[in-house]
Amino acid sequence: MSIQLTVNKKKMSLDIDPNTPLLWALRDNMSLKGTKYGCGIAQCGACTVWVNGEATRSCVLPISAVANADITTIEGLSDHGDHPVQVAWDELDVPQCGYCQAGQIMTAASLLKKKPNPSKTEIVDGMSGNICRCGTYHRIQEAVKLASEIASKKKTKSTVKKSA
Amino acid sequence: MKSTRRSFIQKTALFSGAFCLGFDWFQANGKEVSMVQTTMESGRFNAFLAIDPSGKIILYSPNPEIGQGIKTAFPVVVAEELDVDWKDVEVRQANLDTQNFERQLTGGSGALKHSWDRLRKAGATARKMFIQAAAQTWNVDASTCKTSKGFVLGPKGQKASYGSLVAIAAKLPVPTEVTYKNRKDYQIIGKRTKGVDNKSVVTGKPVFGLDIEKPGMVIAQIIRPPFGATLKSFDAADALKMPGIVDVVSFKNKVAIVGKSTWEVMKARATVSCKYDSGDFDSDSTHQKWFDEGMKTDKATVQRKDGDFAAAIARSAKVVEATYECPFISHSPMEPMNFFADVRADGTVLLAGPTQVPQSAQKAVASLLKIDEKKVEVELSKMGGGFGRRLNNDFALDAAELSSIIKKPVKVMWTREDDMGGGIYRPAARYHFKAGLDASGNMIAFYLRGVGINAGNATRQDNFPVGAIENVLVESVNQVSAVTTGPWRAPITNFLGYAEQAFLDEVAEAGGKDPVQMRLDWLARVKSNPVGKITYEPDRFIEVIKQAAEKSNWKKKPGIHQGFSVYFSHLSYVAQVADAQMVDGKAKITHVTAVTDCGEVVNLSGAENQIKGAIIDGMGHALFAKLRFNDGVASPTNFNGYRLIKGNEIPTINAYFVDNGIEPTGLGEPALPPTGGSIANALYAATKKRLYKQPFEV
Numbered sequence: 119m120s121i122q123l124t125v126n127k128k129k130m131s132l133d134i135d136p137n138t139p140l141l142w143a144l145r146d147n148m149s150l151k152g153t154k155y156g157c158g159i160a161q162c163g164a165c166t167v168w169v170n171g172e173a174t175r176s177c178v179l180p181i182s183a184v185a186n187a188d189i190t191t192i193e194g195l196s197d198h199g200d201h202p203v204q205v206a207w208d209e210l211d212v213p214q215c216g217y218c219q220a221g222q223i224m225t226a227a228s229l230l231k232k233k234p235n236p237s238k239t240e241i242v243d244g245m246s247g248n249i250c251r252c253g254t255y256h257r258i259q260e261a262v263k264l265a266s267e268i269a270s271k272k273k274t275k276s277t278v279k280k281s282a
Numbered sequence: 283m284k285s286t287r288r289s290f291i292q293k294t295a296l297f298s299g300a301f302c303l304g305f306d307w308f309q310a311n312g313k314e315v316s317m318v319q320t321t322m323e324s325g326r327f328n329a330f331l332a333i334d335p336s337g338k339i340i341l342y343s344p345n346p347e348i349g350q351g352i353k354t355a356f357p358v359v360v361a362e363e364l365d366v367d368w369k370d371v372e373v374r375q376a377n378l379d380t381q382n383f384e385r386q387l388t389g390g391s392g393a394l395k396h397s398w399d400r401l402r403k404a405g406a407t408a409r410k411m412f413i414q415a416a417a418q419t420w421n422v423d424a425s426t427c428k429t430s431k432g433f434v435l436g437p438k439g440q441k442a443s444y445g446s447l448v449a450i451a452a453k454l455p456v457p458t459e460v461t462y463k464n465r466k467d468y469q470i471i472g473k474r475t476k477g478v479d480n481k482s483v484v485t486g487k488p489v490f491g492l493d494i495e496k497p498g499m500v501i502a503q504i505i506r507p508p509f510g511a512t513l514k515s516f517d518a519a520d521a522l523k524m525p526g527i528v529d530v531v532s533f534k535n536k537v538a539i540v541g542k543s544t545w546e547v548m549k550a551r552a553t554v555s556c557k558y559d560s561g562d563f564d565s566d567s568t569h570q571k572w573f574d575e576g577m578k579t580d581k582a583t584v585q586r587k588d589g590d591f592a593a594a595i596a597r598s599a600k601v602v603e604a605t606y607e608c609p610f611i612s613h614s615p616m617e618p619m620n621f622f623a624d625v626r627a628d629g630t631v632l633l634a635g636p637t638q639v640p641q642s643a644q645k646a647v648a649s650l651l652k653i654d655e656k657k658v659e660v661e662l663s664k665m666g667g668g669f670g671r672r673l674n675n676d677f678a679l680d681a682a683e684l685s686s687i688i689k690k691p692v693k694v695m696w697t698r699e700d701d702m703g704g705g706i707y708r709p710a711a712r713y714h715f716k717a718g719l720d721a722s723g724n725m726i727a728f729y730l731r732g733v734g735i736n737a738g739n740a741t742r743q744d745n746f747p748v749g750a751i752e753n754v755l756v757e758s759v760n761q762v763s764a765v766t767t768g769p770w771r772a773p774i775t776n777f778l779g780y781a782e783q784a785f786l787d788e789v790a791e792a793g794g795k796d797p798v799q800m801r802l803d804w805l806a807r808v809k810s811n812p813v814g815k816i817t818y819e820p821d822r823f824i825e826v827i828k829q830a831a832e833k834s835n836w837k838k839k840p841g842i843h844q845g846f847s848v849y850f851s852h853l854s855y856v857a858q859v860a861d862a863q864m865v866d867g868k869a870k871i872t873h874v875t876a877v878t879d880c881g882e883v884v885n886l887s888g889a890e891n892q893i894k895g896a897i898i899d900g901m902g903h904a905l906f907a908k909l910r911f912n913d914g915v916a917s918p919t920n921f922n923g924y925r926l927i928k929g930n931e932i933p934t935i936n937a938y939f940v941d942n943g944i945e946p947t948g949l950g951e952p953a954l955p956p957t958g959g960s961i962a963n964a965l966y967a968a969t970k971k972r973l974y975k976q977p978f979e980v
Contacts, residue, residue: 135525135545142545146501151493152486154666156616157698161921164616192486204484211476211887214895215349216483217616217666223484246930249921251616251667252349253898254891255929 121185125150126194136182141165143181144191152192152220156249163248166221167191173228192220195227202272203227206265214252222248226262235266331360331404337432337445339366342376344383345393346638347479348615348668349895350950351888352393354478356401358884359394362470363405363463366444367431373478378640378660388638389673389769391852391948394884398945406460408451415451416442431469465882465943474887479664488664491620491635492695499622499691500528502684503547505537506704508914510764511558513537521550530554531687538684544695563914564765569735572761573607573712576733582757585743588814589753594727598718602792606781607975608711609908610735610916613770614926617666618701623681624691625651631658631682632691636665638672646675647682669899670769674706699919707909707916708770709737711777715785718753723793727753732778734760736767742775744817745782746850750804752813765911771899772951775851776958777976780904783847783959784973787966797846797963798831818850825940826857826877833938834859834875843869845963847956854880854952855940858897860933860964869968871901871933871961876953878937881944892949893937900957902927906977 120133125148132147139158144150144167153176156164160175167176168190195201203226206212213219222245229236229244236244241262250258332340341357357373378386385396409429416434417424419442426437434442465471482488507513516537518530526546530539537556541547562568576582595601621635631651637643640660648655665672681694696704711734718727728751734740743756770776790797805827808820827848830836836859837844843864848857861873876893883889906925909916918924937953962973973979 135549137549138545142543145493146543146545149495150486151489154490154617155492156618157921159698159920159922162616162926192484195485199481199485207484208476208480211474211480211891213349213477213480213483214351214891215347215616215665215667216477216479216488217490219483220486242930246928249616249926249928251614251669251899251926252891253895253902253927253932255898255932256894256935257891258929 121181123184123187123189125189126191132181134181136180138181140167140176140179140181140184140189144176144189150191150193154217154220156218156221161249162218162221163225164218164221166224166248168224168228171228171231173225190224192224195223201227202265202268203230203261205268206261210257210261210264212254212257212261214254218248218250222250222258226258226265229262230266230269234269236262238263331364331408333408333444333448335445335448337370337443339364339371339432339444341371341373343373344376344379344386346386346388346640346662346665347375348388348636348638348665348672350388350892351477351885352388354475354888355394355884356397357478358470358475359398359401360405362468363402364409365405365429365431365463368470368475370432375662375664377662378644380641386641388668389670391854391951394946394948395853402462403460406462407457410457410460411451411454412444412447414454414457415447416440419447419450472883472886475885476887490617490666491622491663492617494622494634494663494693496622496624496634496691499693500540500542500688501544501547502538502540502692502694503551503697503700504680504684504694505539505551505554505556506700507535507556507558508563509705509766509911510561510563510914511535514557514559516554516556518554520553524550524553528690529688531684533683533687536680538694540684540688540690540692548697564763564911565913566911569710569763569911572735572763573733576759576761577712577714577731579759582731582759583739584755584757585739585741586748586754586756586814588748588751591727591729591753591755594753595716595718595729598727599721600719600723600792602717602719602785602788604715604785604788604972605974606713606715606777606784608713608777608781609976610707610710610765610767610911611770611903611907611909612702612707612924613669613671614702614924615665615667615669615671618698619671619677619696619704620694621677621681622691622693623647623678623685625682625686625689627689629653629657632661633658633678633682634661635663635678635681636668636672637662637675637678638668638670639675643675643678646679650679650682651686669771670773671706674768676706698921702909702924703916703919705766706768707765708776709740709767710735711737711740713740713778713781715781717785717789717792719789719793723795725751725789725793727751729755731757731759734758735763736760736765737774740774740778742778744815746818746823747786747801747804749812749814749816749818750807754813764914765916771896772851772954775849775955776900776903779847779849779851779955780958780962780976783849783956784962787845787959787963788972796837798827798836801827801848818855822855822879822940823848823850826855826879829938829940830857830859830875830877833877833936834861843964843967845960845965845967847959847963849952849956849959851955852951853947854878854949856893856953856956858956858960860960862961862964862968864968869965871964873933874935874957874960876935876937877940878949878953879940879942880949880952881942881946883939884946886939889939889949890937893953894935896951896953897935897957898927898932900954901933901961902931904958904961904976904978908977
């Protein structure tokens, strides 16, 4: 049975076991290896992608459940690696080993879509489902805040341009 | 490799046409005209940098990067002495190259200490050659020229880029004497340098071990036996019929399921059943029995003896005793173990993947397959953490053996359950301390026995306050088990540091002393009249202690319960003050102040990351982590039962560094050992309850 879905704006058709978790379909069948395996039981968040814009754990999600859905992975978050979250992550030098960061970034970007100006508590709560074994949590939290500021500046700029 | 400098230049000049002091290693990249500067020691070379005529600067970072920041820190040192603009530098990970690099490993926080001079020399030697090349061109004295950001500047305003000087510099002899920059002139060292892989990480591009793809590669998972058990039989009939399954084979009590994709292998694996022999395999109760026996035995190994402990304890006015229990724990790096191996028909082997010790992987695989080491090539991938787990190359050996059996390139992938259940743990241990105090509350006798399971010497017998105490006895007992163990970030001291620092807090209390002043008094004693061998520098200890007390407002914060600890490990000194507060009737660690003396801080951003990360790591494992054993099987085996600290459970942390310009020592480990102690002591201050075992029951 072939399953249709859109991944990073590209239409895909996969002929695989419908029980295949989205994570392995992305990694093995679509060669999108930015999304990581950490636990396989939706505990660590390393596999976080967006399904129809919602941050979702891809390691326990069968591909059949995302038929016709719109998937965004770390590779598709921005065209030039310049999403405010990505910029902030580099600016504040968040990564240590880097393995969990794709999941962290997808979670953070989703959080900021819903709450463009999150409070400290909203950031801490919103990010605390993602494990970072290196302990980069302080910088993750600071970077989410910085990303929200970068995004709001960008927005202001484009508003100014429009009105000018 | 013994090579005279002259023949070395001649040889390498053949393939460049421009300046090139190089190695065969660089020939693979023929169009890149390489200027490779070397440092020499015992006739061996280190290769760290290449500059082409266009001015492109490539710095090679040889050591495995597991998140400790070495891939950024090493090139920072070279770039500083080379005197180039950091933004013009491109950093590449070097593969295993035993001809040109030494100590290409990650462990013991020893990389910077080992390579500091070599890295500086690599940069400074090249810089000197560019100056000489420019001086020759301008017909001026080299001493009248200086450098700035990749340019040589002449006395009359002349300016030439390093790239434009490559061809001339190539013909110069390699200088043997170089001078290093004065640290006040540092442009990059000590500043904040972002991780060189950041942009790649945030776009999902790095190739970690699990991301490796090679032509013709198959994927495998391995079912491992309970610790100590022997595989009797296995049934893979159903698995072999499943789609995508290539083979199911057995070696060394393991069963490997080989297939074309991860999910197909996982599904097939679930249908494989294994039968093992029965026996008296390790359980928690076995371990408790061994600890009890180890504490009682009169056959302990004496690790250190100063004065006469027995006589001193007999005349003590007060005796303090405590026992601390250290559980087995898993390293649990975010990227589970995995490795790629291709054992080829022509007798060569390609290994690729995450290992902290690539040269050991090469040797171990060569020995396993009974082939020459030179036939084993090792590619380093990016690594999703290590924490010591990737010091053991069991995963590389598994991959190589499996590839040799199935005669295919294979990537062996461990699930999280395999990773947590598959061995190489922090050894479990039990520690018993005894202190004798005189009538004024001064410690005159100190005793420690450490009983470990596959821990070797579970003590660190020369640790402070040893050296300040007149009568000391330190003993160890090692119990042998089938449960495999290995170094875990700050081996032994990751727990022992907590136990020692928590015990000293009890000693201070029993003696009516302030924990900070007590240590300062001891260090004054070490300076004036040390007892036995001293492995630490008391002045460096004193400085971090004083600064930590000052920066934390030690015991001057109303409503805040503080705990102190200080530790010397891996040649760096870290003092910590943890703050605890009562929140809804529960004690909570809200803040940690850490003062570190690691000598020169190479990259402030990376250094802060290491301190904060190590404190979070130490705190998380002290609070939550423990593996249990039943009949040779470990549990839990995933993060639903084995809790790692999360972002809403961390204290704020202030990390300070002593600015003393001493040559740098490592930072991957040193901030971890004092963490359990500072937080246990703060929690005691808040609750008046001493914590004797991990995980803490708070």
